[in-house]
Amino acid sequence: MKLNRTTAIVNPRPIKVVQFGEGNFLRAFIDWMIHEMNVQSDFNAGVAVVQPIPQGLGELLDAQDGLYHLLLNGIEKGELINKQMLVDCIQEVINPYEDFNAYLKLAEVDTLQFVFSNTTEAGIVYKEGDQLDTLQESFPGKLTAFLHRRFTHFNGASDKGLIILPCELIDKNGVKLQEIILQYVSDWNLGDDFVAWVKEACTFYNTLVDRIVPGYPKDRIAEIQKDLGYEDQLVVEGEQFHLFVLEGDQKIKEVLPFEKAGLNIVVTDNQAPYRERKVRILNGAHTLMVPVGLLAGIETVRENLENETVSRFINTCLTEEIIPSLPPADGLVDFKDDVLDRFRNPFIKHYLKSISLNSFPKFKTRVLPSILSFNNEKGRVPKHLLMSFAALIKLYAPSDDFQAQDNADILELLSTVWAKQNKGEISLEELVQEVLAYKTLWDQDLNDIPQLHEGVAHYLQAILNEGVTALLESELYV
Template identity: 25%
Template sequence: MNRLSASALSVGTAAWPRYRPEEHRAGIVHLGLGNFARAHLLAYTDEVLARRGGDWRIIGVSLRGTSVAEALNPQDGRYTLITRGQETHAQVIGTLKHVIAGTRMASCALAAMTRPACRIVSITVTEKGYGITSEGALDRTHPAVAADLESPAVPGGVIGLIVAALAARRAAGLPAFTVLSCDNLSHNGQKLRRAVLEFAAATQQDALAGWIAANATFPSTMVDRITPASTRETLGAAQALTGHEDLAAVETEPFHQWVIEDTFAAGRPEWELAGALFVADVAPYEQMKLRMLNGAHSMLAYSGQLSGKAYVRDVMADPAHAALVRRHLKAAAATVRGLALDLDVYAAALAERFVNPSIAHATAQIAMDGTQKLPQRIAAPACEALEAGTPVRPFAFALASWVAYLARRDACGAPIRVDDPRADALRNAVAGAKDIAALLPALSALCPDVLPPVLLNGEFGASLAQLVEAIDSEGMAAVIAREAMRDWE
């Protein structure tokens, strides 16, 4: 069977591009072309090209390996987006021009970013991919940042690439581009701007830092669309729906949301035509999503992993566990400020999305990189709830689930691998603690933004320690059943 490509004939039930992709130039370079970007940013842009046209196709840059490029480039950037809800729909996306990867990634990416036509550099590299501390400072210990500070002319990381490209544009007399983070970082635009300016200053480019500050823009964004990892079933479904082999197919849910601060340096696609919301202040929307959707996701991921539930839908199929998810959503909603929205309605909609039996969103996937995700998802709302006197037990359960997840053992008693940027340090902390009483302060010392010292004291600290002990001694299933019966308010 032939591969999906620009010359592929339109067969099957999938919708094909309603425009001629090759008639549009690329105006966006995207760093980190994973499944989420292809289900979200590229899908929004595809709709704009179909409805309004414009030179807004996208050049992708893969910072980690060549597999994405090897799948997409032979297909001329085409791929199938499968949307699974009560019904299944598929469309072939034509937004992507090509993908840059491999040994010449840095030079080719810089060439693309310094073309006059490039007006936006967008990013989805997950929280750990930037090299930014939780406060938003440049993390000079991050491997990519450290390497790029040593050799700024041949960058391989996000911030190094951005600074080098802006330096080249300034030297060539070209205008600055917009840098658009689409990751689940709180205040993502502000933090990225600070880190970029610090990198420029650290490489003795003070004049460049001033030029970037005056000319480039870094809008903050909030993004939302549940997008699981692709499987063989995904690729099989794409083949059935398009009539062509597609090694880059993605599946997602019907819901999608994008809230964007409307500060662009050199124009933008009319993403509002595809449903994006442009606002003056993204922060309240971001807080709502990080604390409610992402916070509940982290809680159910760790507790799901410890209770034998492979997917989010499996958690929601357990009435007791689903009750804890709804409990967490309510507690998180109590910490959200500044939105004229009915958060009870939002929470109910989130729970319904989690139930979706057609989306195989793995709890193991969500459980990755906890030290990067939990500060804004769990710790911050927990501290605010504690200060405000609103319910905190749901946050204690979420953090206890993470701690117990770190302390897992296999059948032979050996530690189970944790997928986290600080995995080695976490493993050493767990191994060095003789009991829970010693483990909690050790983890707090290592990750004070995940386990702030204030959460180890008083009623919260007692609940946290009791929950970790109970999960360890009785098993997560028993604790879930008991917590679901608890009058937690």
């Protein structure tokens, strides 16, 4: 039986949330939280999903009338937890690439209160060519146009401002998003009144999200659909653990009833301690293991941890290079051990290829800070993290086994340098230097860091000569 609002009887809800992104994470984290608040309190919030890029799941989600099932698996307080639920908060799906006017019309909804987003680390960026009256390329450009339509429609009413909670994994994501919006406001000459409305009527929170979401359980989907009784093409799987850290005004507790719903949400005036350890240890481990694991022929996170050689590499990265690069704090080793236990969750099959999306921006946010901090503290480069960097560059070489998904300019850069190297026009060391010199990505020339390009080139040559597995078993541990 198909899944839709005819075959599954659910109540409609007023649109209170506009959500930029329809991927697995938002559906297993934000939409699940909204669902829980709807069930456990009188929140009664519906979500309008906006597909932020041309390709996405919008059409499939729309075909199911916004409905999908969430499976939460894991161990909680020593007990095995297996939950499944029908999430019904998504009321509408809009693709602005097909109907820009419908997207702007959404800004006129009176009941709208919140904006959530997850457009990856590559999403909160400024695109110089974006204009007000034509569909913008960037997410901040789209949101600026959306806010301006709302401001205009409600004549600048202060009570029609929105609470904006970006979930992209970059530092100070709310501050950064507001800065880019105000840049567009200036570029488009939208006026001082609108500037004041954005600053005073709208509230931007910095956020940190934490839940491992493998996504669509393709290996077990036939069994799952049979058990559900529906042909749900958007089943999403996640771990039981969750944490949502909000940096900003405590007043959000008055409008988001997460305490009534029993959600693990922290509102603080300083999210830095939470963010630093989570991004550098959990997300950093995910990002550094992807190219190493894939090049070693491994498919999932758990298989990485079950492989003695790769597991030792990951643990060494965390224990000897990442944790020493962090400011001293209690509990870092315990947090690392808990993360590795979460990676070993036997109920979660998290494919490395699914994590590999936008690997270079992720490496910049999640791993590069550890490399730079380690170098500053120790006066040398962290060889295991450099080996992962080299593996990432190798992973993006032309191949029939792996097709990288990343920003177009990054894909073009890697394609160009590998083509030149294959033709003998540049050496392998010069290839590495060109990648490290790409300031558009790194915000600096990484060749200025002593020993960095030499180390990455050394390990890249070793990977080409020996393969990843042989390299892990040899000189790294001498």
